[in-house]
Amino acid sequence: ARELFMKTFEQARENFQNLFAELFEGGQADLILEGGGDPIEPDLKIVARPKGKKLVTIQQLSGGEKALTAIALLFALYMVKPSPFCILDEIDAPLDDANIDRFLAIIRKFSTGDTQFIIITHNKRTMEAADVLYGVTMEKTGISKIVSVRLEGQPVGVLSEREVSE
Amino acid sequence: ARELFMKTFEQARENFQNLFAELFEGGQADLILEGGGDPIEPDLKIVARPKGKKLVTIQQLSGGEKALTAIALLFALYMVKPSPFCILDEIDAPLDDANIDRFLAIIRKFSTGDTQFIIITHNKRTMEAADVLYGVTMEKTGISKIVSVRLEGQPVGVLSEREVSE
Amino acid sequence: MFLSRLEIVGFKSFPERTEVRFGTGITGIVGPNGCGKTNLLDAIRWVMGEQRPTLLRGGRMEEVIFNGAPGVGPVGMAEVSLTVENNRGILPVEYSEVVITRRLFRSGESEYLLNRVPCRLKDIVELFLDTGMGSHAYAVFQQTMIDALLSEKPEDRLGLFEEAA
Amino acid sequence: MFLSRLEIVGFKSFPERTEVRFGTGITGIVGPNGCGKTNLLDAIRWVMGEQRPTLLRGGRMEEVIFNGAPGVGPVGMAEVSLTVENNRGILPVEYSEVVITRRLFRSGESEYLLNRVPCRLKDIVELFLDTGMGSHAYAVFQQTMIDALLSEKPEDRLGLFEEAA
Ligand SMILES: Nc1ncnc2c1ncn2[C@@H]1O[C@H](COP(=O)(O)OP(=O)(O)OP(=O)(O)O)[C@@H](O)[C@H]1O
Ligand SMILES: Nc1ncnc2c1ncn2[C@@H]1O[C@H](COP(=O)(O)OP(=O)(O)OP(=O)(O)O)[C@@H](O)[C@H]1O
Ligand SMILES: [Mg+2]
Ligand SMILES: [Mg+2]
Numbered sequence: 001a002r003e004l005f006m007k008t009f010e011q012a013r014e015n016f017q018n019l020f021a022e023l024f025e026g027g028q029a030d031l032i033l034e035g036g037g038d039p040i041e042p043d044l045k046i047v048a049r050p051k052g053k054k055l056v057t058i059q060q061l062s063g064g065e066k067a068l069t070a071i072a073l074l075f076a077l078y079m080v081k082p083s084p085f086c087i088l089d090e091i092d093a094p095l096d097d098a099n100i101d102r103f104l105a106i107i108r109k110f111s112t113g114d115t116q117f118i119i120i121t122h123n124k125r126t127m128e129a130a131d132v133l134y135g136v137t138m139e140k141t142g143i144s145k146i147v148s149v150r151l152e153g154q155p156v157g158v159l160s161e162r163e164v165s166e
Numbered sequence: 167a168r169e170l171f172m173k174t175f176e177q178a179r180e181n182f183q184n185l186f187a188e189l190f191e192g193g194q195a196d197l198i199l200e201g202g203g204d205p206i207e208p209d210l211k212i213v214a215r216p217k218g219k220k221l222v223t224i225q226q227l228s229g230g231e232k233a234l235t236a237i238a239l240l241f242a243l244y245m246v247k248p249s250p251f252c253i254l255d256e257i258d259a260p261l262d263d264a265n266i267d268r269f270l271a272i273i274r275k276f277s278t279g280d281t282q283f284i285i286i287t288h289n290k291r292t293m294e295a296a297d298v299l300y301g302v303t304m305e306k307t308g309i310s311k312i313v314s315v316r317l318e319g320q321p322v323g324v325l326s327e328r329e330v331s332e
Numbered sequence: 333m334f335l336s337r338l339e340i341v342g343f344k345s346f347p348e349r350t351e352v353r354f355g356t357g358i359t360g361i362v363g364p365n366g367c368g369k370t371n372l373l374d375a376i377r378w379v380m381g382e383q384r385p386t387l388l389r390g391g392r393m394e395e396v397i398f399n400g401a402p403g404v405g406p407v408g409m410a411e412v413s414l415t416v417e418n419n420r421g422i423l424p425v426e427y428s429e430v431v432i433t434r435r436l437f438r439s440g441e442s443e444y445l446l447n448r449v450p451c452r453l454k455d456i457v458e459l460f461l462d463t464g465m466g467s468h469a470y471a472v473f474q475q476t477m478i479d480a481l482l483s484e485k486p487e488d489r490l491g492l493f494e495e496a497a
Numbered sequence: 498m499f500l501s502r503l504e505i506v507g508f509k510s511f512p513e514r515t516e517v518r519f520g521t522g523i524t525g526i527v528g529p530n531g532c533g534k535t536n537l538l539d540a541i542r543w544v545m546g547e548q549r550p551t552l553l554r555g556g557r558m559e560e561v562i563f564n565g566a567p568g569v570g571p572v573g574m575a576e577v578s579l580t581v582e583n584n585r586g587i588l589p590v591e592y593s594e595v596v597i598t599r600r601l602f603r604s605g606e607s608e609y610l611l612n613r614v615p616c617r618l619k620d621i622v623e624l625f626l627d628t629g630m631g632s633h634a635y636a637v638f639q640q641t642m643i644d645a646l647l648s649e650k651p652e653d654r655l656g657l658f659e660e661a662a
Binding site (some may be wrong): 167169170173174175178186194208209210213222224225233236237240243245246247248249250251252253254255256257273274277282283284285286287288291292293295296297298299300301303304306307308309310311312315329 | 498499500505508509512513515516517518519521522523524525526527528529531532533534535536537538540565566569587598604626634635638639640642643646647649651652654655657658659661662
């Protein structure tokens with residue numbers, strides 16, 4: 001079990017270093033595993049150095065930088081044992097426009113590599129990147145209904161008027 | 167100290183009930199204080215029932231409902247001992263358009279009542295609600311600079327081109 | 333292997349029979365707060381055999397059954413069916429398409445079906461386990477996992493690695 | 498009482514002298530990830546007397562001094578000045594306007610000024626304490642506080658109430 005953990009860890013670590021460099025267009029990140037020998041509790045340090053900035057622990061990054069770094073690590077772990085489909089629930093919320101684009105570039109890369117994505121989002125750019133879009137509504141309180149939605153260059157603020165019922 | 171806590175709690179609880187009903191346009195919420203007698207640890211339950219839905223604990227609400235309920239509670243506590251100014255750091259991230267509008271209505275109400283607000287946000291509607299807007303940029307890596315920004319009906323995606331340096 | 337179709341009736345906020353056809357690429361799910369998007373994710377987890385009510389944001393499994401709305405009473409059963417295309421022969425069955433169905437009744441009784449034939453929960457779980465995917469048949473990325481990685485406590489961060497291993 | 502002006506130099510990502518004039522109503526602060534918005538919030542906390550480096554996202558107080566960027570070396574001092582309008586006579590001073598200034602040098606030495614006159618940290622903290630506002634002179638709402646209210650642990654939720662009391 002210990003060996004399996006270390007094998008997973010080493011693979012995830014390498015994936016993380018590569019994905020971070022890709023998502024942050026430069027910069028470096030690393031996973032540092034310490035301790036684990038009694039009486040020291042094993043500790044996992046996540047450190048990152050965005051391009052042109054200082055090396056810090058993940059907790060010291062800005063809100064959006066933290067989120068993007070954590071996403072890089074979730075994908076790094078995912079790559080160790082990839083699944084045919086991935087469901088993302090609103091993880092793009094703290095990202096600014098530039099970071100959303102980088103995030104979507106990674107999604108498309110995995111998608112071309114045969115991973116199916118189902119992405120729940122409030123973000124307009126993520127909606128534009130989707131091949132298929134479904135809207136969930138609750139016209140009658142407490143009762144959910146699903147409609148298919150088209151963007152067609154319309155500002156997404158008029159999503160509800162453009163809904164095409166299935 | 168125990169008395170002060172209970173006094174704070176009762177006031178916050180009443181504020182919370184009122185604010186929630188206002189933010190959710192109906193529905194009810196409550197704070198339930200239990201235990202505190204040895205050996206039982208005191209427990210604070212936060213329960214809420216959005217209009218037309220069932221009573222649940224805050225953790226069982228949807229992502230956006232949780233956030234709006236927590237915001238109602240933060241303001242409820244704030245009202246017990248109001249300060250002249252309030253700084254909000256991106257707490258509007260999980261809210262959809264309709265909820266952002268309700269959130270901004272509460273902000274405006276406090277603002278008219280003499281509370282000064284400084285709101286850090288990525289949300290377009292919140293930006294439109296501001297009386298004054300400042301943009302923070304990092305053209306030179308690692309060096310922050312502040313510019314004043316005008317929205318003027320431009321899609322906020324061109325924020326950087328519209329920046330007017332101070 | 334990919335998901336082609338999800339059919340829900342009586343599960344959480346979906347009392348009426350509802351269908352979603354997923355694309356092979358990126359399917360986006362949008363809508364206002366509280367309208368039922370995360371409930372779709374819960375439905376997929378549940379039909380694939382999730383047994384922990386907390387991971388479905390409930391205290392007890394019975395809580396996934398639609399419990400009523402203004403003017404609409406609760407229903408007695410939750411049912412979710414997921415159609416999986418076996419396009420690369422990954423699943424250990426002869427079919428090119430597999431439909432897994434899960435039902436839960438208020439009485440606490442459960443039913444499981446594979447291509448409309450009654451089976452045990454074990455059969456559904458093992459269907460994916462044998463592919464080497466196991467609980468990795470699908471990956472879910474949520475804010476709670478991001479919070480775990482950002483936590484001050486090492487055990488929270490390590491927890492995600494131990495689950496992946 | 499309201500904040501009219503914040504002046505920063507050498508603090509975190511602001512090596513160059515920078516000024517912000519706040520409105521009496523709602524002032525919005527926008528910009529890309531990592532550009533320095535939360536650092537402005539940290540600056541306001543710090544000049545009003547915050548002594549806990551963790552609340553400023555650092556391990557040691559020295560970490561608030563600008564520590565360099567590509568082509569720009571670190572500086573030796575962080576300085577923040579906050580101008581507060583005493584328009585309703587809440588502050589116990591004769592002035593209609595109060596400027597509080599805080600400096601930290603790499604040596605670890607600190608300087609505090611009230612209307613350009615050297616004072617002790619205690620004097621700055623008590624200025625607001627006497628108004629009955631104390632650490633409530635300002636309210637900060639951040640995601641960490643929302644997470645505390647949503648936490649599974651009762652002590653996290655209660656913690657916020659105890660702080661308010
Ligand atoms: N058993 C049930 N019966 C009826 N309604 C339910 C049941 N379980 C959950 N719900 C309802 O489902 C709603 C939550 O939906 P969900 O969490 O999917 O929202 P969401 O679309 O993800 O929203 P957000 O954008 O805020 O995350 C709640 O309003 C809740 O009342
Ligand atoms: N002492 C310091 N010297 C130089 N740069 C610093 C210092 N402390 C923090 N920084 C930089 O400040 C940046 C973080 O800024 P901040 O947290 O204000 O971002 P933000 O605008 O709030 O972003 P987000 O939208 O992602 O929350 C980091 O890139 C960090 O490198
Ligand atoms: Mg949700
Ligand atoms: Mg920030």
